[in-house]
Amino acid sequence: SVTLVVLQEPEIVAAEAAARIAAEIRAQPDAVLGLATGRTPLTVYARLGAMHRETGLSFRQVTSFNLDEYRGLGPSDPTSFAAYMQRELFGRVDICADRAHLPDGLMPPQQAAERYEAMIRAAGGIGLQLLGIGNNGHIAFNEPGSDFASRTREVTLSEATRNANAPDFPPGALLPETALTMGIGTILEARELLLLAIGARKADALANALDKPPSPDCPASALQLHPRVTVLCDRAAARRL
Ligand code: GLP
Numbered sequence: 001s002v003t004l005v006v007l008q009e010p011e012i013v014a015a016e017a018a019a020r021i022a023a024e025i026r027a028q029p030d031a032v033l034g035l036a037t038g039r040t041p042l043t044v045y046a047r048l049g050a051m052h053r054e055t056g057l058s059f060r061q062v063t064s065f066n067l068d069e070y071r072g073l074g075p076s077d078p079t080s081f082a083a084y085m086q087r088e089l090f091g092r093v094d095i096c097a098d099r100a101h102l103p104d105g106l107m108p109p110q111q112a113a114e115r116y117e118a119m120i121r122a123a124g125g126i127g128l129q130l131l132g133i134g135n136n137g138h139i140a141f142n143e144p145g146s147d148f149a150s151r152t153r154e155v156t157l158s159e160a161t162r163n164a165n166a167p168d169f170p171p172g173a174l175l176p177e178t179a180l181t182m183g184i185g186t187i188l189e190a191r192e193l194l195l196l197a198i199g200a201r202k203a204d205a206l207a208n209a210l211d212k213p214p215s216p217d218c219p220a221s222a223l224q225l226h227p228r229v230t231v232l233c234d235r236a237a238a239r240r241l
Pocket of ligand 1: 036037038039040041067068131132133134135139140141161165
């Protein structure tokens with residue numbers, strides 16, 4: 001079931017998300033977290049970094065698995081999600097590098113996907129999974145049409161998603177055409193999901209995800225099938241609910 005929490009300001013959404021992640025780590029220092037990239041979690045990660053510095057919140061025993069990575073990009077490429085995570089979170093806290101995982105965008109894709117699923121299983125599965133939502137309702141890089149039972153795999157990015165993410169790349173750069181992403185089935189196996197949505201751009205996607213019967217037309221609507229989901233959003237994103 002989905003618990004919807006509408007908050008006044010984007011900053012409060014980020015503060016609440018950071019507080020929930022911190023509470024998970026304090027309750028279970030060896031928590032297994034699922035992490036997301038994109039603009040939405042930036043403030044969450046900045047706050048977690050501040051909590052580490054100021055309150056001693058420790059990621060030393062935490063394991064993390066990110067949702068996705070561009071195909072063909074490695075950690076040394078500044079536009080990879082691995083580089084993003086290093087900049088925005090891993091470099092600000094005391095997480096162990098060998099426990100902070102992303103799909104390997106440089107490995108042959110099928111091998112990378114199978115290895116990732118096996119690593120998640122070996123870690124005992126994901127406890128709390130952080131999620132954003134694409135303008136078209138995608139979660140991770142599961143574009144509309146993705147099977148709800150899908151697993152980690154290589155996917156072709158939609159034109160809409162490539163346009164939305166183009167500002168993250170240098171002007172004139174060619175965007176990757178494919179990515180490795182956890183599947184919707186993979187995501188639904190996390191014990192708890194925390195979806196963040198900020199801004200009017202997300203209002204239609206959020207309404208499709210929460211107020212219509214679950215359908216692969218809106219990948220995020222699969223969340224309705226999960227027993228423990230919290231959606232944190234600001235008023236602009238909640239406008240069509
Ligand atoms: C990206 C990511 C998703 C993310 C979404 C929204 O393409 N693969 O994991 O949730 O798009 O991004 P943003 O938070 O920048 O709006």
